[in-house]
Amino acid sequence: xxxxxxxMIPFNKPYLTGKxxxxxxxxxQSGKISGNGAYTHLCQLYFQKQYQxxxxxxxxxxxxxxxxxxxxxxxxxxxxxxxxxxxxxxxxNAFVREGAKIVFCDxxxxxxxxxxxxxEELITPRTKxxxxxxxxxxxxxxxxxxxxxxxxxxxxxxDAAHAVDAYYIDRGGRRKRLGGIGDLGTFSFHExxxxxxxxxxxxxxxxxxxxxRAEIIWEKGxxxxxxxxxxxxxxxxxDIGSSFLPSEIVSAFLWAQLExxxxxxxxRISLWHHYNDxxxxxxxxxxxxxxxxxxxxxxxxxxxxxxxxxxxxRQQLQQHLKSKDxxxxxxxxxxHSSPYFKAKHDGRELKExxxxxxxxxxxxxxxxxxxxxQQYIIDALHSFN
Numbered sequence: 129x130x131x132x133x134x135x136m137i138p139f140n141k142p143y144l145t146g147k148x149x150x151x152x153x154x155x156x157q158s159g160k161i162s163g164n165g166a167y168t169h170l171c172q173l174y175f176q177k178q179y180q181x182x183x184x185x186x187x188x189x190x191x192x193x194x195x196x197x198x199x200x201x202x203x204x205x206x207x208x209x210x211x212x213x214x215x216x217x218x219x220x221n222a223f224v225r226e227g228a229k230i231v232f233c234d235x236x237x238x239x240x241x242x243x244x245x246x247x248e249e250l251i252t253p254r255t256k257x258x259x260x261x262x263x264x265x266x267x268x269x270x271x272x273x274x275x276x277x278x279x280x281x282x283x284x285x286x287d288a289a290h291a292v293d294a295y296y297i298d299r300g301g302r303r304k305r306l307g308g309i310g311d312l313g314t315f316s317f318h319e320x321x322x323x324x325x326x327x328x329x330x331x332x333x334x335x336x337x338x339x340x341r342a343e344i345i346w347e348k349g350x351x352x353x354x355x356x357x358x359x360x361x362x363x364x365x366x367d368i369g370s371s372f373l374p375s376e377i378v379s380a381f382l383w384a385q386l387e388x389x390x391x392x393x394x395x396r397i398s399l400w401h402h403y404n405d406x407x408x409x410x411x412x413x414x415x416x417x418x419x420x421x422x423x424x425x426x427x428x429x430x431x432x433x434x435x436x437x438x439x440x441x442r443q444q445l446q447q448h449l450k451s452k453d454x455x456x457x458x459x460x461x462x463x464h465s466s467p468y469f470k471a472k473h474d475g476r477e478l479k480e481x482x483x484x485x486x487x488x489x490x491x492x493x494x495x496x497x498x499x500x501x502q503q504y505i506i507d508a509l510h511s512f513n
Contacts, residue, residue, distance in 0.1 A: 137504070139456065139491075141497075148380070165379070167379035182339065183333040183342070186328065189329045203226035204227060206228075207223075207255075209229070209231065210231045210233050211223070212259075213233070230469070230472075235483075242268060244269045244273055244276075257282055262286065262294065262306050265293075265322075270304070271299050289315065289318075291428060293389065295426040296424055307332045315329060322429065345368065345372070348369045348371050400432050401427070403502070416434050433491065434488070435483075436487040439487060459484070461485050
């Protein structure tokens with residue numbers, strides 16, 4: 129018999145380590161609360177040292193990091209950029225803003241990420257970039273993507289919004305951090321992610337030729353950062369750019385999270401595996417697909433989702449969970465069928481993308497989800513028929 133929880137189990141609940149307000153207070157007391165201060169440097173160095181990224185720049189969002197990528201690549205009107213249709217609008221918007229033509233790629237049948245096997249047929253002489261999205265923190269096949277990119281001399285920007293602390297295992301068995309494989313990569317620290325800052329993001333620069341210009345774009349098109357390092361005697365407007373850097377208040381919050389990354393990840397990964405183990409037989413009986421992790425990918429505990437047999441089954445299952453005070457949520461509506469883009473799409477059927485849009489349902493996943501709460505969710509799923 130299910131015991132009704134005392135309140136609704138939410139889909140997400142932001143986790144606070146307890147040090148966020150302490151570090152924010154220190155930032156305020158320092159007298160330096162605009163961007164590119166001590167906490168910004170701590171966070172950026174963390175990723176450069178721990179993740180061995182060439183250079184990183186904190187941004188106000190992952191959207192901003194993607195927009196910086198588009199500027200760095202000099203995306204021009206009529207350039208083509210290949211993007212999965214099953215993604216958040218920011219993945220495409222960053223390039224649309226520069227005038228690019230978006231060419232949508234369908235998803236894989238076993239995973240919502242883009243289908244690497246059809247990438248080659250989407251390439252044209254105008255293709256400037258490929259933007260794989262590591263959906264749910266599960267790697268796209270980066271060897272296959274980088275091979276296609278190298279053959280056609282196009283850039284690769286990894287949208288790793290979900291993929292902090294996730295890896296790709298290459299053909300030689302080497303583990304590589306997601307975000308650090310393509311020419312550029314991006315992280316998100318939105319409150320729904322594993323590591324959070326309310327809003328926030330990171331641009332990962334993996335090509336040395338981009339490092340200097342990226343910093344200029346980040347600092348409103350000026351060489352202000354070089355000036356503060358004493359590398360130039362004055363700074364001015366030297367390129368296009370915008371105010372992409374977050375305040376020290378955001379960076380201080382993020383630093384408290386990064387100090388606890390290992391603990392946060394261990395708990396989330398444990399929750400993921402418990403869902404997976406406890407629901408395997410039930411899902412098979414229901415005709416529901418659980419997340420499939422390819423041999424070249426790892427689990428980072430960002431999300432646990434179900435792929436139902438039909439839209440009707442998903443609606444029934446979501447309503448069933450709601451009746452048990454459990455908030456399960458859907459995800460993206462296919463971008464190629466969105467009100468903004470539908471008339472611009474080239475007419476190709478993106479069957480798998482539409483299937484995920486209709487059938488994917490996400491279960492509650494957050495650091496403070498208790499064993500009792502998770503078991504209640506599992507029991508509620510088992511009671512669905």
